[in-house]
Amino acid sequence: MSLAAKGFRLSRPFLHALDAETAHGLTIKALSGLPKLPDTRIRDPLLKQSLMGLDFPNPLGLAPGFDKNAEVPDAMLAQGFGFVEVGTVTPQPQAGNPRPRLFRLKEDEAVINRMGFNNEGAAAVARRLDARRNRGGIVGVNIGANKDAEDRMADYAEGVRWFGPRASYLTVNISSPNTPGLRNLQSRDELVRLLDRVNEARLKLPRRLPILLKIAPDLSTPELADIAAVTAKGEVDAVIISNTTLSRPPLHSRHKGETGGLSGKPLFALSTRQLARFHQLSGGKLPLIGVGGISDAETAWMKIMAGASLLQVYSALVYKGPDLVQEILEGLARRLRERHLVSLSEAVGLQSAEIANS
Structure with a gap:
């Protein structure tokens, strides 16, 4: 058991x-204060993948949201992840929505x-990435637009300029x-303009x-087909499916009514x-990253069978x-x-x- 795993249990x-x-803030502080940890990534040759010009030692990545400001990418790589994605990062700092805004x-x-x-x-995230430049490991950056941006597409282009020299890959x-309004960029015409x-x-x-490109799970089949057609033109190198959902399956927690x-x-x-449907729509020609609800090896395996070449987790770590990393x-x-x-x-x-027809 790793030092971080023992610390989590205690x-x-x-x-x-x-x-x-x-609690999340304290976790980030604790991880940032750890000594340099040994690399515990599982390097089973069966799990290696070469995709998008990158060599992944294993397919399991840390989803963005955990390390928004690139404070602990190396600590998380040391937990066994094959790659880490930091962010979401916007060009200008922003406070986000009022608290409370995160609910277990x-x-x-x-x-x-x-x-x-x-x-x-x-600027702050770029400084941290510069400080770890020679440490190796695949570290992607998830980029977004500021809420008050007059031209949100320009914000994404700005993200490319900031992190193109610093990241292993970028996620739009x-x-x-x-x-508000961000998901409108998933419509076909808007997406074409944005990717241009x-x-x-x-x-x-x-x-x-x-x-x-990271897309929502709440898209209709025609909307998925539009995105598959746009991404088939080589505008992106992979698609991440999916972000969080606005839908509400039956829930039991007292927080189930939170927006x-x-x-x-x-x-x-x-x-x-949705992952399986996109795999079918794209003919399996584009690498897909499966995200959403992975909680053990079996759910990770189902993502692979549905069409994912890589995986990301976050919520299950809570x-x-x-x-969980080694288990998967x-x-x-x-x-x-x-x-x-x-x-x-x-x-x-x-x-x-x-699975697409399930």
């Missing part, structure tokens, strides 16, 4: 007695948030439900940086079905801690060996048609 009762955002739904193993892209801004986040601006900025970088995006176990069925990776490797598959890529999308 501190969990205390942290869960606090409001969710305070303990009985549902879920989280509702209405954070509103609270972050310290591009147009699917947060907590910035993003790619114009990318062309000015000294290297071809992978650009990923905001729902993540965790209740999101699994919807996000996995309830299970960093031991060992479980994926075991399932590959049981099926006599020689690489994770052989399993990608094997049940996408079935």
Whole structure:
């Protein structure tokens, strides 16, 4: 058991007695104060992936939202993640929505948030990334637009300019439900215009940086088809499915009526079905990252079978801690060996048609 895992087990009762955002802040502070941790990433050859010009030691990543300001990417890589995504980062600092804005739904193993892209801004995050430049590891940056921006598309281009020289990849986040009007950028015409601006900025970088697109789970099939058609033109290198949902499956927590995006176990069925549908619509030609409701090795495996080449988790860590990383990776490797598959890529999308119609 890692030092961080032991710390989580000891501190969990205390942290869960606090409001969710305070507990999260204390977790970040504790991780930032740890000594340099040994690299515990599982390097099973079955789990290695080469995608988008990047070599992933394993397919499990940390989703954005945990480390908004790039304070602890190396501490999280040391927990065994194959990659870490920081952010969401906007060009200018912003406070986000009023507190309380983050809620644990303990009985549902879920989280509702209405954070509103609270972050310290591009300059602060860039300084931290510069400070870790020679440490290795895949660290992506999730970029967004300031709430009061007159030209939100310009904010995304600005994010490319800030982090193109500093990130392993960039994710264009147009699917947060907590910035009014942001999801409108997922419509076909708006998305074409946005990606034109993003790619114009990318062309000015000294290297071809992978650009990923993160979409909502609440899209209709025609809307998914539009995005699949746009992304098929090479405007992005991968699609992340999905962000949090505004829908509300049956929930049991006292916080079930809070507004905001729902993540965790209740999101699994919807996000996995949308993942499979996108895999079918895109013909499996574009790498997909499966996010939403992964809580163990079996749910991670189902994301792979639905069409994901890579995975991201966050909410489940609130309830299970960093031991979850090793549990998932060992479980994926075991399932590959049981099926006599020689690489994770052989399993990608094997049940996408079935799951898409579930």
